[in-house]
Amino acid sequence: MDYKDLADLIFPDVKDVSYYEEKYPRRNLPEGAIVTRFAPSPTGFVHIGGLYSALIARKVTTQTNGVFFLRVEDTDQKREVENGITGIIEALKKFDIIPDEGMKNEEESFGDYGPYKQSQRKEIYQAYAKYLIENRLAYPCFCTAEELDEMRKKQEAAKVIPGYYGVWAKYRNLPITEAAEKIKNGEEYIIRLKSPGDSERKVKFKDVIKGNVTFPENNQDIVIIKSDGLPTYHFAHAVDDHLMGTTHVIRGDEWLSSLPVHVQLFQVLGFKAPKYCHIAPILKEDNGAKRKLSKRKDPEAAVEYYAKEGIPSDAVKEYLLNIANSNFEQWRKQNKEASIDEFELLLNKMSVSGALFDMIKLLDISKTVISKYDAKTVYNYALAWANTYDDDLKELLEKDPEYTLKVLGIERGNEKPRKDISKWSTIRENIEYMYDDRFLNQKIDYEYQKINDKEEIKNIVNTYIDKYFDLSDDKNTWFEKMKDLSEEFGYAREVKEFKANPEAFKGHVGDISTVIRISLTGKANTPDMYEIMQVLGKDSVIKRLKKAI
């Protein structure tokens, strides 16, 4: 009996690795093309951090005419969730992140390097595991969970590094005949790597983002095939990314410390290792401490949250890009109208340490993103949002689309568009007062400001209606009349005039126009009042002013 026999006994039905090496030839791509992937577990939940790395991966691959594929890592059957894959695909799609290859639904994939679902690649991993066993680079281990537990306790008591290595590696040197015996007796086992590493030696790696990092060599005989026959993450990573021609592994930096294991795996398997890009996580402040955005505690960790809040995906992407490369901001300043596709993202310019998530900044970006949309676009997005999250708003928007478009068009499309909408979930308060059937039938709480004497207000409004209000005026004339009105009541025509000589006036034109504004809309802050009146129309303006007094 030799190692080949043992390997045959363990994996009798798998193909030789040469089959796979031929089946998946090297990719024929231009110089510098990046091939990378997004490789989530199908838990259905897409974390903002996942979206972040997917966005970066998508961006650097299109920039270099490379390939971006979606591989599903479902080797842990306990954690699987129904329709998890579809959920991921849909989530990415909402952000315009479309893979070039990979899964397209729960079971099927497209592309020449598939399957792209790890559970469907079982025999591939086993072929490579078999190869390692044949070459004495891996072996079966018969330890039970209890045994391992006991070992760990002993190691802790002895204050040595825990794990399966060196003298602790019970089955590392088990004679093959004994191993074969145990297998024939039906004992459960797993396959471990026979690590050639020595933890006394140091290895240096160059991470594209982190730069040089030094680790002790891996000397742990890590598990490569679990008792259910599926590979561990580490082994699947090495086999898949080799076969799929991945040039860059872009992933969260929680993986940084397994670099020695991964690089060793590539070396043992005779593969060329990819470049690694470990990206820093997005953090959150919690009682003075920083921690990763948590699925359980932080709603904003879920990509779903942004849709629910009505924050445009464009805005989320801009925010993420802003975290990724801080020069994005400067680029955006110089290229106000450009698509983010034109921005060149550089992996090596990414930050080494994690950034605190800043909702205020996101919303700031969001309001400028929205300010650039035309009325029609705003209408469509707002309606799409209302469709799933707000029936009443949907009704409001759909009742008279033409009128709504006019409302949304106020102070939009000009040099300095309004920036008061940062998310669709708050758009209601920006437009609702413009609808007569709601405004006129509602009890309004008019909160007048500087001028709040009821008689005075009544006089001002009446005088305005009788003497100055004329919708056919152009804006200048309209405003001149507002000044005339002010003067008539003892208020300065110009703010400057008032400031120069405050004793001479009761106030200024701003105070008067505020009275009209509040009477007209019930609100102290609205967009340009002239435009509002134009949209409202004569009847409405008069009805509203009369209602106020």
Add this chain to the structure above:
RNA sequence: GGCCCCGUGGUCAAGCGGUUAAGACAUCGCCCUUUCACGGCGGAGACAUGGGUUCGAUUCCCGUCGGGGUCACCA
């Protein structure tokens, strides 16, 4: 605890041996044909700390402190 990474204003961050130490968000003040926004101008606000190396350290080295990651038949 071992190992690894990181430490510039409240936040995100440029700078990487000699700078008045950029910029953005937030904040405060002023200005801008009516409010609020927008926009413009300006203010306040930072190189964790102690030692080296150097003519000179935010930048290089070491220690300390602080933060994060990781130590599974989970990814």
